[in-house]
Amino acid sequence: MSTEPNNAPVAEDQDAKAAAKARAIERARELAAKRRAEKEAEQAAGNAETGNEQDDEAKAAAKARAIERARELAAQRRAEKEAGNTDAATGNEPDNEAKAAAKARAIERARELAAKRRAEKETGNAETSNEPDDAAKAAAKARAIERARELAAKRRAEKEAGTNEQAVGTAEQAVDTAEQANAQSDAANAGEDDKAAAKAQAIARARELAAKRKAQQAEAQQEEQPSESSGTVEGVLLSGKPKQSSLFEIFLKGIWKDNPGLCQLLGMCPLLAVTTSAANALGLGIATILVLMLSSSAIALIRRLIVPEVRIPIYVIIIAALVTVVRFEVEASFPALYQQLGIYLSLIATNCIIMGRAEAFAGHNGVIRSLVDAIASGIGFTLVLFALGSIREIVGNGTWLVGASDLLGGWAAGWEMQLYGSDYTLLIAILPPGGFFVLAFLIAAKNALDGRAKRKAERKARIDVMRV
Secondary structure (H helix, E strand, O other): OOHHHHHHHHHHHHHHHHHHHHHHHHHHHHHHHHHHHHHHHHHHHHHHHHOOOOOHHHHHHHHHHHHHHHHHHHHHHHHHHHHHHHHHHHHHOOOHHHHHHHHHHHHHHHHHHHHHHHHHHHHHHHHHHOOOOHHHHHHHHHHHHHHHHHHHHHHHHHHHHHHHHHHHHHHHHHHHHHHHHHHHHHHHHHOHHHHHHHHHHHHHHHHHHHHHHHHHHHHHHHHHOOHHHHOOHHHHHHHOOOOOOOHHHHHHHHHHHOOOOOOOOOOHHHHHHOOOOHHHHHHHHHHHHHHHHHHHHHHHHOOOOOOHHHHHHHHHHHHHHHHHHHHHHHHHHOHHHHHHHOHHHHHHHHOHHHHHHHHHOHHHOOHHHHHHHHHHHHHHHHHHHHHHHHHHHHHHHOEEOOOHHHHHOHHHHHHOEEOOOHHHOOHHHHOHHHHHHHHHHHHHHHHHHHHHHHHHHHHHHHHHHHHO
16 A cells, blocks of 8 residues: 555656657657758758749749748747646646646647648648649750750850950951051152162162271281281292282381381381481481382392392391491591491391391382382381481480581581570480480370371261261
8 A cells, every 4th residue: 555655656757757758859850850841941942043943933832831831830839838838837736637637738749749740741742742743844944944045145145246346346456557557658658769779878888888997907907917928938928929009008108107116116226326316317317218228129129039048148148238338438428427326327237127128028029119118118217216316306405406517518507506505404315215205205196196097087987877
């Protein structure tokens, strides 16, 4: 008797737990069904919005079904909430009848929810069975495909229209460019003949200037290296017959371009030793001219008879013999000048100018040309001697041409002059260092004049080119 009251509450508790567990399971199932319904509703809504396969009626039906399901879910939630409240109230009842009634209601609620689930499932099957048949699906698919094709064709048409507009714009630009090019071509063709003639004249002028410059360069090289083609027998054998220059060119070279004293710097010993006065320099220069004329003429006469291997000794013998003749003549005719020149008159035999012109020119040219070359070289050397002696005499002694009467005779005594007193003279001018200083100034002056003439010629050539 005493065990029954104790076992009844235990059984009731077990039933209550089973009912609560059943409610929890049912609730979990309902939540899963709700989630599936929401997912299907979203998919249906998405298909209704993005797909072109269903028409407006199908969209409206899907939307109505989604709303209906949402309402049912809301009603279900309210029912669950009421059931929860009832369960809470039932848990507070003290007697067994209330618990039994609550259990009965929970079981009934579970049955109702199960029936509702079955009804919803049947309703879903019914809706599924109410969907259009395969023919309708095929028609909808065909309509969707047709609509997609129409959209694609429309897009292609729009793209082609844009491309055509761009092509039209490009064609218009090309037409404008062609018109501008034609206009420019017409304007350019108007003076095409004049431009062609001017271009031809410019080309001809440029060719003439190039040929002229080449000729000048060749001439300069020949002037700088006079013995390159005619100075030695080897040069003649290698280069053949030397280029023939005119007599005026030969004379100009000896006087200025190839001056022995300023360009070749030959005969420096007598040039610096005897030029303490203008008269002495003039006397040595005249003696050098005589020796050059005689030696060059003699060597040119017998040049074909001289054996090349012994030409230098033969030149020395001829020059020494002629210098001896000149020395005796000066000693006999101008004893005062002979006393002033002293040993330097005899040293003309070893002067590089005499030997150089014999080796470079007289041994390979005729008598006339050799004589002109000798006169030009002698005059050029004499001018340097006279200029150097005059400057040194004026600066060092304050006089000019003192002793000219001993060289030229009594009629030249009037040329001798005293420019200023000895108090204003510079002794270094008549000493050996003064000769080097004055010679350096003369060489610098010649280089400056040559450079100025060269720049002037280049400027004139550029102006001629610009005019063309």
